[in-house]
Amino acid sequence: MTTGSELQPSGEGTVEQPPVTRAPAIGVFLLRVLGAVAIPIVAFFLLWVTFDFLRDEDANRLLVVGVAIFVGVAGVFFLYWGMNRAIELLPERYREGVRPYVFVGPALVILSVFMIYPVINTILISFKDSVGEDFVGLDNFEFVFTDRYMLRAIRNTAGWIILVPLAAVSIGLAFATLADRLGRGESIAKSLIFLPMAISFAGASATWTLIYAFRPEEFGSNIGLLNGIMIGLGQNPVPWLQQQPWNNLLLMVIMVWMQTGFAMVVLSAAIKSIPDEILEAARIDGASELQVFRRIIVPTILPTIVVVTTYMVINALKVFDIVFVIGSPEANGTVVIAERMIDWFFISNHDGRAAAIAVVLFVAIVPVMIWNIRRFREEEAIR
Amino acid sequence: MSVTTAPPAAEPIPVRGKGLEPRTGGWFVRIAVLVIVVIWMIPTAGVLITSFRPEALVDTTGWWTALAHPFETSQWTLENYRLALDTGGFASAFLNSLAVAIPATVIPIAIAAFAAYAFSWMEFRGRYLMFIAVVGLLVVPLQMALIPILRLYNEGAIVANYYVFPDLDLNGTFLGVWLAHTAFGLPLAIYLLRNYIGSLPSSIIESARIDGADHFTIFWRLIIPLSVPALAAFAIFQFLWVWNDLLVAYVFLGGSRETRVLTLALQGLVGREGENWHLLTAAAFISMALPLLVFFSLQKYFVRGLTAGAVKG
Amino acid sequence: MAERVRGDGMRKFRMLALTAVIVMIAAACQAEEGGDGDGDGGTEQSENKGTVNVLSALSAEEGEALQAIIDDMITPEVDYTVEIEASEQFEEQFQIRADSGTLDLILLPQPGAIPEKAEAGSAVSLEDMGFDMDELASTFGEYYLSLGEVDGAHYGFPTNANYKSMVWYAKDDFEAAGYEIPTTWDQLIALSDQMVSDGNTPWCVGFESGTATGWPATDWMEEIMLKTAGLETYQQWARHEIPFNDPAVVAAGEMFGEIMFTEGYVLGGAENTTALPFGDAPLPMFNKPADCYLHHQATFISAFFPEGTEAGVDYDWFPFPEIDTADTLMAGELAVAFDNRQEIVDFLERFSAEDVQCAMAGDPGLGRLSPNVNVGEDCYANPILGEASGILADALTNGTAGFDAGDQMPAQVGSGSFWTGMVEYMQQGPDSLETVLADIDASWPES
Known part of the structure; x- marks a missing residue:
């Protein structure tokens, strides 16, 4: 601990410890709060004043954009720097006690306003009726665990959060490891795997329609690749996305295709950070490549694997657009939790049920968080 | 970092100095990478090819059919890009x-x-x-x-x-x-x-x-x-x-x-x-x-x- | 020692500054009491903001065509501008903006969404905006206005209409085979049977529409329901005054099933229709020779017909045959205001006037019908639309038009369980009808 309490008390030669240490403690607390909120508030007002000015002036668009980029980018750096200078002005014993809050404060303030407040709002609405006015007790939660589409969605989502991360992380890890040893061409190979991540969602849905599209025989030739192959093999075209329950797997393939790039890039960065000497030493010791992979690479980048997997699980938990765009999910048995939430919120228009489903999402993530925190502690214990 | 002693790898370990390129893998690595890349590229290829085909063909024939006659100029067009870039x-x-x-x-x-x-x-x-x-x-x-x-x-x-x-x-x-x-x-x-x-x-x-x-x-x-x-x-x-x-x-x-x-x-x-x-x-x-x-x-x-x-x- | 003194001075200064900042922020942040008026839903009109923002479910091209007409005919004469927003995320945007108070006007295809917004107090009634309801009734017909009625106040201002009771047919092949246009249900069935016995397939049907898969099937149900049960029962069905699985609805569902499930009637079979994009569905009519002869869909579908095909030569249409009544199925959009400002009122008046409506009717990029019954058939860009508008105007004046029932229902039925139910009906076959209708009935929100 390097907080103020550990440092020398500030009394002017007095011996009375308690009152002396208490006074700075309050001061430190206030300074911490100020430090935490000052950057965002000052930054915010500076930006706001700039933009209010630009808005009034009805300035040239290029100029607005230019100023926007400059102020937005330079402004943030400048403010952290300024806050640090301000800390330097503090008596030395306060500095290290206040500094962590200056570091994490801005993030926490922004997250509180933009995310924690909506979360609390959502939890409240989950106990209310369709327009979010009167309290209805646990009705919405009863709905969540009895509605047949919700039950189906919970089962399907369980499949998504197991299979998608498993596939995306394994392929991403395998590819990152292999590409690392490719030498020339690595950069291009990685870019090609990464490519799907750059596709907009509308683009991705077009992409997969070109694979899964279905037309019965007389409706013209099929424009979907899979049915093109079926016809080439002399079979009848198949409405792929209606083949329950396999259509769920076909939709998961889309997500794996899009997200493996993420896993690959992050894991690749981790692999690159393993010092060359360690790998070389192992090889000189006669370890086979598989052994190097299993005994050195995987254990070293394990924390990163955990992070990537966590992120994939959360993403799979939140998936809705893939399911949503391709045909009636209820009738085709492809419903998932987040899709139900969006449907109840925006289409079927029952805020209470939508919020209750969102709360289920929050709760579903708890085990993953516990896993992470445990790892977080372990990691700190060994360093 | 401990590594169990294993039987020497079949391939000789090339000795190389520091700062050289990381050692490259053999055929297995190349082929495996190629296979994954090709699988990953199929959907994207569909979009890429479609984006250069005229509207009438896009609606009536599969994109892969374009590959059968790649040099037939009538089946390629830049019109789609022109229209997209012309968006108001x-x-x-x-x-x-x-x-x-x-x-x-x-x-x-x-x-x-x-x-x-x-x-x-x-x-x-x-x-x-x-x-x-x-x-x-x-x-x-x-x-x-x-x-x-x-x-x-x-x-x-x-x-x-x-x-x-x-x-x-x-x-x-x-x-x-x-x-x-x-x-x-x-x-x-x-x-x-x-x-x-x-x-x-x-x-x-x-x-x-x-x-x-x-x-x-x-x-x-x-x-x-x-x-x-x-x-x-x-x-x-x-x-x-x-x-x-x-x-x-x-x-x-x-x-x-x-x-x-x-x-x-x-x-x-x-x-x-x-x-x-x-x-x-x-x-x-x-x-x-x-x-x-x-x-x-x-x-x-x-x-x-x-x-x-x-x-x- | 000097160091220490400086430190303490510094600390006092900081504390002072901190207090000052807090006081200043608090002062600056004190909310103004009063004068904060809600802005929405009040009866008093607020001042001109200079812009009317109109959210719509139009396609981008339609939106631009509409914007051009407005810029041309309305903007030069008024002191505000109108922004038409053609949104692909219409449903989401509607909920977000209506709930957060950032919406002026919406062109809403689902009158079923109006009661919630009216009860929440965010929508403004036409009466509050100072419209003369009798005058509006003579322009749009009583029925159309009544769709936006909540507790005696009207919230929906009709802005356009679609005519749905159309059966398109492959004219050249149809005539070559010597078929005749049916005018009753029995004739329609007889014609279908004859086509089957000639070795042809009568119907082309496709219900796939991404997120909205199933809606074309609800049109079929509505068409038959309207023409068998009559407008009164139809409206009771749409408002849930009779159960969704009322015998009248079951009967309509069985007749729909007769078309869909009779062997040889539907190209590709009923279970494939839910995977077949509705825009692709009519295409086999244009094969040589035609692979199907009949297609039920609203006016807009002609935009999906292959390039180079010609109305009156390759294809034509006839009104959906009479069953017990000859009532007309329609749909359309109602403008709903979420702020009471003079320029919004002024815009609605100008927008619905005959000259602007006639100009819209004549724009081939829009292809919609005017809800203003005084707009003549000669305004329209093509004879098909003109003829359809004549039929629709008569139906609206005579009170024989029925608005798309699904769109009148609350969204969780009309844009949810009704669509899903129809898809399940197609996939699971004729025996599932009773269960499907009972499920839809159970999904109706308690009011």
């Missing part, structure tokens, strides 16, 4: 997208880097609780946050006659979109960066502290240069996400001709019934161009040895 207000939409995406990428990185460092290497009360809250926020579906935030932007928040959040009329401003994107990007940014920064060797940080460096100096002089690969990786993701985002920009910036972003402008091409396949595919490639450029330009930071070099330097 394309230039303005492109500019808007840039003005949203660049600050919305850099701001969360800056904020998250400081927070991630604090979570990794500073001791303070509430550290675990704060971090777990941040990780937990990853799961919040942003759709649930839109209406509360929009209300804050328009009306502020009043508690007991005082504005706890002032009515700033932020709706429709770039600032409003940046803040929203920053907030939605922060949990992942903090999570990824904390993982990376926390895994840096504690020895370098301790020796810097012994040398009398304070946290800010360590962060700025040591951690940031060391974290370039992680920062670059997150920069790519955030840029992609913001660039391809439609919902947040639409809600906070608006859908009119002057304010809409590229994704929104291009989506208009598709048509509500999705009939304009040829345009959609061309639009997809146009909007992909810049993110790919960002990816290529940042990829040079994912090179082995960069970290090690920085540690020594």
Whole structure:
């Protein structure tokens, strides 16, 4: 601990410890709060004043954009720097006690306003009726665990959060490891795997329609690749996305295709950070490549694997657009939790049920968080 | 790092000096990489080919049939790209997208880097609780946050006659979109960066502290240069996400001709019934161009040895 | 010692500054009491803001065509501008903006969404905006206005209409085979049977429409329901005054099933229709020779016909045959205001006037019908639309038009369980009808 309490008390030669240490403690607390909120508030007002000015002036668009980029980018750096200078002005014993809050404060303030407040709002609405006015007790939660589409969605989502991360992380890890040893061409190979991540969602849905599209025989030739192959093999075209329950797997393939790039890039960065000497030493010791992979690479980048997997699980938990765009999910048995939430919120228009489903999402993530925190502690214990 | 002694590998281990290229794999590696790449490329190839085919052909024949006669010029066209680029207000939409995406990428990185460092290497009360809250926020579906935030932007928040959040009329401003994107990007940014920064060797940080460096100096002089690969990786993701985002920009910036972003402008091409396949595919490639450029330009930071070099330097 | 003194001075200064900042922020943040008026839903009109923002579910091309007409005919004469927003995320945007108070005007295809917004107090009634309801009734017909009625106040201002009771047919092949246009249900069935016995397939049907898959099937149900049960029972069904699985609805569902499930009637079979994009569905009519002869769909579908095909030569249409009544199925959009401002009122008046409506009718990029019954058939860009508008105007004046029932229902039925139910009916076959209708009935929100 390097907080103020550990440092020398500030009394002017007095011996009375308690009152002396208490006074700075309050001061430190206030300074911490100020430090935490000052950057965002000052930054915010500076930006706001700039933009209010630009808005009034009805300035040239290029100029607005230019100023926007400059102020937005330079402004943030400048403010952290300024806050640090301000800390330097503090008596030395306060500095290290206040500094962590200056570091994490801005993030926490922004997250509180933009995310924690909506979360609390959502939890409240989950106990209310369709327009979010009167309290209805646990009705919405009863709905969540009895509605047949919700039950189906919970089962399907369980499949998504197991299979998608498993596939995306394994392929991403395998590819990152292999590409690392490719030498020339690595950069291009990685870019090609990464490519799907750059596709907009509308683009991705077009992409997969070109694979899964279905037309019965007389409706013209099929424009979907899979049915093109079926016809080439002399079979009848198949409405792929209606083949329950396999259509769920076909939709998961889309997500794996899009997200493996993420896993690959992050894991690749981790692999690159393993010092060359360690790998070389192992090889000189006669370890086979598989052994190097299993005994050195995987254990070293394990924390990163955990992070990537966590992120994939959360993403799979939140998936809705893939399911949503391709045909009636209820009738085709492809419903998932987040899709139900969006449907109840925006289409079927029952805020209470939508919020209750969102709360289920929050709760579903708890085990993953516990896993992470445990790892977080372990990691700190060994360093 | 202990490695069990194993029978010598079949292939002779080439002896090479430091600073040479990492050793390359054999045929197995090449073929495996090739197979995965080809599988991954099939869907993209479909879009690419479709984007160069005339509308009538796109609707009536499969895209792979174009490969049967690749040199028949009548089946290729640039018309789709011309039409997509001709979209009303394309230039303005492109500019808007840039003005949203660049600050919305850099701001969360800056904020998250400081927070991630604090979570990794500073001791303070509430550290675990704060971090777990941040990780937990990853799961919040942003759709649930839109209406509360929009209300804050328009009306502020009043508690007991005082504005706890002032009515700033932020709706429709770039600032409003940046803040929203920053907030939605922060949990992942903090999570990824904390993982990376926390895994840096504690020895370098301790020796810097012994040398009398304070946290800010360590962060700025040591951690940031060391974290370039992680920062670059997150920069790519955030840029992609913001660039391809439609919902947040639409809600906070608006859908009119002057304010809409590229994704929104291009989506208009598709048509509500999705009939304009040829345009959609061309639009997809146009909007992909810049993110790919960002990816290529940042990829040079994912090179082995960069970290090690920085540690020594 | 000097160091220490400086430190303490510094601390006092900081504390002072901190207090000052807090006081200043608090002062700056004190909410103004009063004068904060809601802005929405009040009866008093607020001042001109200079812009009317109109959210719509139009396609981008339609939106631009509409914007051009407005810029041309309305903007020069008034002191505000109008922004038409053609949104692909219409449903989402509607909920977000209506709930957060950032919406002026919406062109809403689902009158079923009006009651919630009216009860929440965010929508403004036409009476509050100062419209003369009798005058509006003579322009649009009583029925159309009544769709936006909540507790005696009217919220929906008709802005356009679609005519749905159309059966398209492959004219050249149809005539070559010597078929005749049916005018009753029995004739329609007889014609279908004859086609089957000639070795042809009568119907082309496709219900796939992405997120909205199933809606074309609800049109079939509505068409038959309207023409068997009559407008009164139809309206009771749409408002849930009779159960969704009322015998009248079951009967309509069985007749729909007769078309869909009779062997040889539907090209590709009923279970494939839910995977077949509705825009692709009519295409086999244009094969040589035609692979199907009949297609039921509203006016807009001609935009999906292959390039180079000609109305009156390759294809034509006839009104959906009479069953017990000859009532007309329609749909359309109602403008709903979420703010009471003089320029919004002024815009609605100008927008619905005959000259602007006639100009819209003549724009081939829009292809919609005017709800203003005084707009003549000669305004329209093509004879098909003109003829359809004549039929629709008569139906609206005579009170024989029935608005798309699904769109009148609350969204969780009309844009949810009704669509899903129809898809399940197609996939699971004739025996599932009773269960499907009972499920839809159970999904109706308690009011």
